[in-house]
Amino acid sequence: MHIVVCIKQIIDPEIPPHVFQIDPIEKKQIRGRQVLVISTFDEVALEVALQMKEKEDGKVTVLTIGEAEAIEALHAALAMGADEAIHISDPAFEGADSFGTAHILAAALQKVGEFDAVLCGRQAGDVEMGLVGPFLAEKVGLPCVTLAANMEAGDGKTKLRRPIEGGYEVLETATPFLATMMNDESNVPRYVSVRGLRKAMRSEVPVWSAADLGLDPAKLGSETAQIEMEELFVPQRETRCEFIEGETGAEIGKQLALRLRELKLI
């Protein structure tokens, strides 16, 4: 089974708020000294693909669109166990929105050739639109299963398990298909060893440009965006915390209950 995983490199989303900075003119986060990582749900998608490969003896190819430093995300993916990585990079891709990104990825999938599944994270860990996966499925004409957590191959069909309130459902799709993945207990991404990462850094990673993909640079990037960010800002919260104090825990606990009753919350 050949699984293609689309990943995005983002600034570590788990940084504390006091080091989070934005550029309101460029309307994006300022990287500063923060590390770059594979976007949370994309890493989950890669974990699912790797588990599948271990069960079914398949192959995992990872794609990313990004500038020079995006190679680090591909090295991390190779170190996790991906077989091949492809770096899709061209100045013409700058400013592409979800439509543009899906357009570029569709061309890359065509160049990849044969595959059985395309996995994406349910949404990127930065702008969190959650559009690229479903757009790509529509563009390529693949069945689209969303918000799955793991998968199981059958003959010509694949079963995907999706968490729902209080349980799960299993959906069956024709192959090839596209699925967007979310986290659950079964797909916590594996750790990468320093040794593994060093080895991965010696791998050849091909770079595909707009020309390699047969894409017209005039129809890419911000020129064709259908979604525009007009303003980016950090909201000022002005919650004043009312502290409940007392000599003993028993007193504090009682005070809290009385205060909540006073506020008609309990």
Next chain:
Amino acid sequence: MTKILAFCTASAEELPRAALEVLAAGRQLGDKLDGTLQAVLLGPNVEGQAERLVHHGADEVFVVSHPRLQVHEADVMVGAMEALVEELSPDVILFPHDELGGGNVAPRLAYRLNTGIITDCTGFEVQSDNIRWLRPVYGGKAMATMVANGPVQMATTRARAFEPLEADATRQGQVQTVEIDVDSISSSVSLVERTQEEMEGISVDQAQIIVCGGRGMEEEESFVALEKLAGVLGAAVAGSRPAADLGWVTHSQLIGQTGKIVAPNLYIAVGISGAPQHMAGAGASKTIVAINKDEDAPIFKLAHIGIVDEWQNVIEPFTDACKDLVSSSD
């Protein structure tokens, strides 16, 4: 006149809160744009729910009742919506940002209509007939205003961001059935199994009070104390990411950027530091109570009521005091 179309799904038994929320958003938008709020109602045997959409804000309701229009049949829903949009030619289409709507049908429909879509919105402004959508980005650390270009404006609304309107049985509106050839819509995904355990207690999605434990609970056994408290308050028990990753709560109880987004009346955070990823899921709660031994924990910047103490000292007397109050008011 601007036509706003709200995507509502239901079953014969249930009209979900998500439908009422998207109607509330549509009503607000309709009033600002001086437009008409049209609701499409899709599902098996849903005719009986149509009047309720009028009571909750719709001017017109278009009912498509068909056994294939189930919540797991995203392909059928996309096909039906494509046909409905052709028939009704709306200017704006709103979906709830849930598994079916924002997660699947809305983006795919936007692609087919070749139009811009803004997902997971918590609000909007109208400026000279242009809608600027407000939505959280970067795990709630920042907010963005966005505009969608294209022939139709599409948006999905975050759960709990819009409060359903009180049902007004005197509201008047038109209800009509639409004939769509649902049988001929092809679907390449099918449901083979659904396992749903009887939920113990109240689910975090529906609870008005949530008691949430974090890493500071230190061990799984500590959640027994939270369950006791939840039992007294009629609350749901939840956990932060560390609590879920350590297996102290299930992933369906996980609150945060990688879990559920909730906005109960009362959110009691116990042993939770208040990382942005967590607050992305709980920050919209109406009242937040934080119990944490570290007075510098970021949660105290977001909480309305705070207690700096070991949770072990406070939870039991708090539970007992609540029990007294609750039983004396029965």
